[in-house]
Amino acid sequence: MDAKEIIVNLGERSYPVLVGSGCVNEIASYVRPTVKKVAIVTQESIGVDIETGKEQKTFYLPIGEHGKSIETIKELCSSWVNWGLTRSDVVIAVGGGMVTDVTAFAASIYHRGVAVINMPTSLLGMVDAAIGGKTGVNLPEGKNLVGTFWQPQAVICDIETLTTLPEKEWKCGYGEIAKYHFIGAGDLRGMELELQITECIKLKTDIVAQDEREGGKRAILNYGHTLAHALELENQFSLGHGEAVAVGIRYAAQVAFALGRIEESRVQYHEEVLNHFNLKYVLPSQVDAGRILALFERDKKAQDGITFVLDGENGVELVKVENQNILRNALEVIQ
Ligand code: GLY
Numbered sequence: 001m002d003a004k005e006i007i008v009n010l011g012e013r014s015y016p017v018l019v020g021s022g023c024v025n026e027i028a029s030y031v032r033p034t035v036k037k038v039a040i041v042t043q044e045s046i047g048v049d050i051e052t053g054k055e056q057k058t059f060y061l062p063i064g065e066h067g068k069s070i071e072t073i074k075e076l077c078s079s080w081v082n083w084g085l086t087r088s089d090v091v092i093a094v095g096g097g098m099v100t101d102v103t104a105f106a107a108s109i110y111h112r113g114v115a116v117i118n119m120p121t122s123l124l125g126m127v128d129a130a131i132g133g134k135t136g137v138n139l140p141e142g143k144n145l146v147g148t149f150w151q152p153q154a155v156i157c158d159i160e161t162l163t164t165l166p167e168k169e170w171k172c173g174y175g176e177i178a179k180y181h182f183i184g185a186g187d188l189r190g191m192e193l194e195l196q197i198t199e200c201i202k203l204k205t206d207i208v209a210q211d212e213r214e215g216g217k218r219a220i221l222n223y224g225h226t227l228a229h230a231l232e233l234e235n236q237f238s239l240g241h242g243e244a245v246a247v248g249i250r251y252a253a254q255v256a257f258a259l260g261r262i263e264e265s266r267v268q269y270h271e272e273v274l275n276h277f278n279l280k281y282v283l284p285s286q287v288d289a290g291r292i293l294a295l296f297e298r299d300k301k302a303q304d305g306i307t308f309v310l311d312g313e314n315g316v317e318l319v320k321v322e323n324q325n326i327l328r329n330a331l332e333v334i335q
Contacts, residue, residue: 006201008131009209010151017131017155017205019198024161027092028052030117030154035090039080041103042094046121048161050092057083061099065232068098068137070146076106087111090153096122096169097129097241101144105135108150118152121161123173124242127180127200128221130155132208142298143229149213157201159194168240174277175224175242176200178249181273183220183316189276219318223309224248230295234287246279247334252310254330255321261312270311283335289328296327 003020018026031038031052038056042048043063050056059079061067085091091114093103100118107116120130136147165173180200181188188196204221211218228244239247253270256262274280296306306327310319321327 004198006198006205008151008205010212013151015152015154017157017201019126019157019159019194019201021159021194023156024048024050024119024158027117027119027156030156031090032115032153034088035115037083037085037089039083039085039089039091040094041076041091041099041106043099046095046099047164048094048119048121048158050094050119052092061095061102065098065138068102070137070139072102073106073109073137076102077110080106080110085110085114087114090115090117092117092119093130094119094121095125096120097125100125100130101134101136101147104133104150104152105137105147108135108148113150115153116150117154117156119156119158119161121158122165122169123162123197124169124176126157126162126197127173128176128204130157131201131204132218132221133212142295143232151212157197159197162193168243171246171279172240172242175240175245175249175279178274178277178279179221179223179245180204182249182270182311183223189273220309220316223316224252226296226299226306226308227251227292229299230292231284231287233295234291235284239281239284243279243281246274246277247281247283250274250281250334251283251330252308254333255308255326256310256312258326258330259310259319259321259323261310261319266311283331285335287331289331292331293324293327 003018003023006017038052038054040050040058091107093100104116107114118130120126133149133151135150136144139145185199185203224245228248231244253267257267305320307320
């Protein structure tokens with residue numbers, strides 16, 4: 001195995017992100033010797049075998065974004081109680097972003113906090129969701145509205161788990177990779193997959209180390225996400241997260257252009273990069289602009305009016321957008 005280890009520097013809560021082929025076999029070395037029980041949380045379709053050398057049991061989450069709910073958290077915690085999992089044990093989340101978000105949230109509140117190791121098995125999970133300690137579930141009112149910051153003990157990204165990834169999941173991963181392209185990772189086009197993943201992880205871990213709780217800089221990781229979260233909700237999750245992020249990036253470029261922050265050539269560059277990653281998504285025709293604008297106001301970043309992460313001459317930054325006509329017109333442009 002030839003894996004690379006990238007450290008998330010958070011003082012005594014620092015942890016490694018391991019990237020490489022076959023590194024699932026390293027997972028036992030990240031389980032502390034004092035641990036007696038290991039709860040593995042996954043979905044039936046994932047099919048990754050984990051061997052920790054400890055007493056272990058597998059717990060299955062439902063498939064689909066609708067399972068990302070408070071009800072799932074309650075059921076998971078109850079099943080851990082019934083199995084006798086204690087606060088000195090460990091939970092391993094094996095799956096995509098939904099699995100790591102839900103499992104880490106449950107771990108963060110179970111017995112006031114049990115350790116979690118994330119093993120993302122989707123491209124999106126490896127480059128974004130499994131790293132940085134954001135956990136959460138959805139409410140009917142919006143995405144990820146309830147959650148915690150709970151840093152994992154380690155993140156294990158085994159590239160081999162991607163070999164069976166469905167086409168839609170590749171697109172979702174590349175939606176996030178396109179985001180990193182615009183927020184400071186440099187030109188990720190033409191690199192081999194493992195290097196693309198490593199470059200995204202390096203940028204993410206650097207941003208998280210600077211601003212763990214999203215008091216400032218971390219907000220740029222939400223490039224393309226304001227529209228994405230609204231679309232996912234409005235479209236009842238028929239668009240995957242990264243697909244919605246691709247539409248959101250296209251939209252953010254139009255809003256930045258309308259506000260005079262970027263030139264038309266930069267909008268064109270956004271199109272080129274998205275097309276390079278085969279992310280030719282436009283706004284679904286049935287989307288109701290009024291409802292989308294209402295959802296923007298509920299976004300977690302909207303603490304004092306509607307806020308977007310927008311490109312500009314200083315790179316991407318958080319910008320308050322007060323002109324609703326600009327937001328509405330930009331929705332029409334990306335249809
Ligand atoms: N996915 C955005 C963040 O971790 O902050």
